[in-house]
Structures are given as structure tokens and as C-alpha cells.
Amino acid sequence: AQSVSQHNHHVILSEAASLELGCNYSYGGTVNLFWYVQYPGQHLQLLLKYFSGDPLVKGIKGFEAEFIKSKFSFNLRKPSVQWSDTAEYFCAVNAINNNDMRFGAGTRLTVKP
């Protein structure tokens, strides 16, 4: 069965530190990949997505993610985090053939000012 793993449950960083959140999925077919973010008190919203083409995708607020097909990974990165990046981050995978959406358990990011 398709699954999505996010390696870190809670990450605490200081402002200006670099961020990398891991996401691995288990599905051998064609996938669409997403990172969603939930800021405190707000709705889940899309951060970035990968459908095809350049495996390095850029999203809002300086975030980027790299799709490495051979590693079944879609890690999220940001070179320098800000206090306003404090949020919960969810990786999601849509398996084309299954037509469902699987989310990881989420990673809570706390950025200390």
C-alpha cells in the first residue's frame, strides 16, 4: 500500500538556520508530489508541487523541494528560516493510478527568534 513518511515530528531551529524536512514515499508508479503548510490558526495551504519536468521546484516564501525518483524522496528545503515559518508541514503524494492522496504525519517546525 502507498505510504508517506516524514522523518521528523518536531524540528526546532533558530532564525537564519537552514531547513531540510525529509519526505519519502512508497509507490513505484507515477506520482504527483506536494508540500502543504498549516500556519497557526490558518487553513492548510499549498507550499509547492511537482508534477513533471525539472525535479527542483520552487514554492512560496523561498521554499524549494527536490524530487529524487531513485530515492522516492521529495525533501523540502529553505536556506534561511524566519520566525514566521513556524508551522506544521505536510508532504503529500497522489498516485496517478490509484487516484488517492496520502499525507505524511506532518512535521512541526518551531523557529526561535
Next chain:
Amino acid sequence: KAGVTQTPRYLIKTRGQQVTLSCSPISGHRSVSWYQQTPGQGLQFLFEYFSETQRNKGNFPGRFSGRQFSNSRSEMNVSTLELGDSALYLCASSLSGLAKNIQYFGAGTRLSVL
């Protein structure tokens, strides 16, 4: 453009009761998906509706059901509530489905089962 609207925002029920949650998608969106969010489990896919038809269903018991109306509004029903059904239920709408579409989420309905 109005976002995805879920009602009610909060619900308290007792075991054995049933509950109906409502979701109004963004205007023009024909796909509505439902998710259950619990601490530690993240979001778990319940089902997706498109043009009044359920296109896919997650791994939930038959007590969880849904429907979609001709105006794309959707309802989710949970019968014979159990304590473990306490969760935040999220609805998301998209133009045409899960594949290659951005989902827009509502604020959710927080269900507490006592």
C-alpha cells in the same frame, strides 16, 4: 472568491450517535475530498467526490459515508460514533480532482465524541 466553507466548526456528540458535516467548495470546483486529521496520524484520506460520484475511498469503515450534490456541495456522515472518531475533519476542493490539481482546504470541523 470565497474559500472552502465547512459547517459546523465544532461538534460534540456521544458514542452511538450519528453526525453530518457539510462542505461548500470554491465556486467552479467540482471535486471535493474529505480527510480525517488526528495528532500523530496526520491527514488520512476518506473519500473524493466528483460530479456527484465517489471516485475513491480510503481505508475507513462503512460507518463513514458521503455524498455530493449537483451544486458540488458535499456532506459527510458518520454513523454509530466511536470515541476514536474524535478528530478534525477537513474538506478540500479542487477543479477536477486529485491528480495535477491544487487542493484548497477549509478550516475543518472539530468533532469530539464523548
